[in-house]
Amino acid sequence: MLDPVILLPAAINGLTMGAVYALVALGLTLIYGVLHIINFAHGSLLMVGLYGAFFLHRFGVDPYLALLVMVPALFALGYVLQWSVIGRASHGSDQNVLLVTLGASIVIENLALYFFSADTQTIDTPYAIAMVDIGVALVSLPRLIALGASLALAAILWLLIARTDLGRAIRAVAKERQGARLMGIDVDHIFAMSFGIGTACLGAAACLLLPMFYVSPHIGHVFVLVAFTVVVLGGMGSFSGALIGGLLIGVTESLCGLLLGESLGQIGIFLIFIATLLFRPSGLFGSRLS
């Protein structure tokens, strides 16, 4: 029962939703792709960011203005979490990291349940339902902002990794941890910085997501699986890959929903996931940062 008239608007909707996925995946690709930390707490940290922006909104701070607070705050949280908990508890073993981040996510979620209850929270802003006419379709303003922000964030991260000393240090640690240490790089600090930057991306994602979505202690689950798919599709550690991957996943989900039925829209995402693992395990933009 597909109406061809809505095909293009649906693809554009998918594109803007994909931008949201890209936003969540950008931080993950840094942590997961570059440092090989399988961060199961990624979704929980997104939830922390969303609650942060939500409570700031209660004090009258617009979610987009909250970026100024939430990005540094989440960076600090990520840094401290990696420095004091994940790094220490993992004893240098990548396998331990997996369990530690899983444990951290359970603790964070349950703390959120305890303090914020299981209630779903939403905010209403004057622009929440604003639409922009782009000729072929009406597009939600917060989604357009998210699309622009994901492009900007991907560019900033790329610049940071490619053009700064910190980026060089991160790449060095990612490539050869021991060698980097011998060259005088404080590996623990770089790990914490990378984790902090990845988490800061979630702070940005949270502020951009809040005007169009809801918050609950379990909200991380809604996005984190898709974010992992995006990272695998785009190529681990590739920011442009995460961006393109996110957009591609968004469009695929949207069009599959339209063609196969809305409840089956997510099949496309996971078919892509499996196909990527089978035929191009390094992802579309496969080479790691070097």
Add this chain to the structure above:
Amino acid sequence: MTKKSNRLSRRHVLAGAAAGAAVSSFGFPAVLRAQAASIKVGILHPVTGPLSYSGTQSRVGAQMAIEEINAAGGIKSMGGAKIEALLADAQSRPDVGAAEVEKLNEAGVAAIIGPYASGIALATTQAAARHGIPHIVDVAVVDQVVTRGLTNTFRFGPGLKKTVDTAIENLIKINDGAGKPARTVMIVHEESAFGSGMATTLNSELPKHGFEILETIKHANPTRDFSNIALRVQARKPDLLIPANYYNEYVLFARALQQQRIVPKAIYSILGGGASSYKFVKEFPQAASYVMDCNHWFDPRKAAALVLKEKTEKRDLFYTYEVFMNYSCVYLLADALERAGRADRAAIIAALASSTFDKHVMPYGPTRFVNGQNEGAQPVTTQVLDKDIKVIYPLAFASGNAVYPMPERRG
């Protein structure tokens, strides 16, 4: 020797204490009689996991009733025995719900109240039946909950068929009353047993009453984006839009409709996630305006229902149907305990089976269980009017007049 003497001394102390207690009990028999054994009742809901909000609300409703009953002197026919709530968490999973029933059985509960969701109820009622535990089902609308011949199961609220039948009946009255402006329908439902069952029934029943179903759209839980569904609704232009989904998806869908400026003649939910929610009305007054819902609702004419509303809101909670349904279920059990006169499971089952309890806050008649279903239960149709939720049908319980077709909504 010294050691032995010490041990003897301790024994003396203990013996003395025991003797003292015995003597004092003879001395104050009235005081001891007042301390009747408490009656353990399992309050089983999904307070963690995806259904945790509803589960928590349900638990609060039950606890408020228990506090009231205990403060008023407990179960009088049992010497003022207090109800002791054993709180259990089904974690939004049927298997965990069944395991919790086993634990509650070990703890010696006299009855179980819960567990909100249909899927969990199917498991918990069956587990409770194995031990002969009376199980009052609060919400869990799927009809199989009471059609499996379990004599321990008593559902206080209406089932799915009754709800859908009433919803259609009320819809026809509303539509006929306005000169039949609506003829075409679109259904948007979530994919679990609740939404799918509803869609199947509506697809078979609505055409019998002259409605044409243009399209039925099923969506996953969670669905992150309703823009495409809104686009399809916009392309089809149905007179009536019938959503059947949980709160989170309902909110996203309602906002997508508002964004695309879609205004059908009515948005008529059945057991809708948001349309009978004070939270939704408060947070999205424009998106909620004029939305109708056929759902569990309190009787706005009953003072007790309004007192409970006030008490709930004082706790900074929304007065959702989970609260007043569970509140009423506890009173239903208390009434059965009063009549049974003992915390014996079989006696409670017999008392529930013959219940005519009518001191609830619902727009129901006296309770009357037939094969475990309360035949006195019925849903009502509500509409969001003037930023409040009003009952519009049946007229006997109405607190507002239906506004139909829906006017243009601002925002």
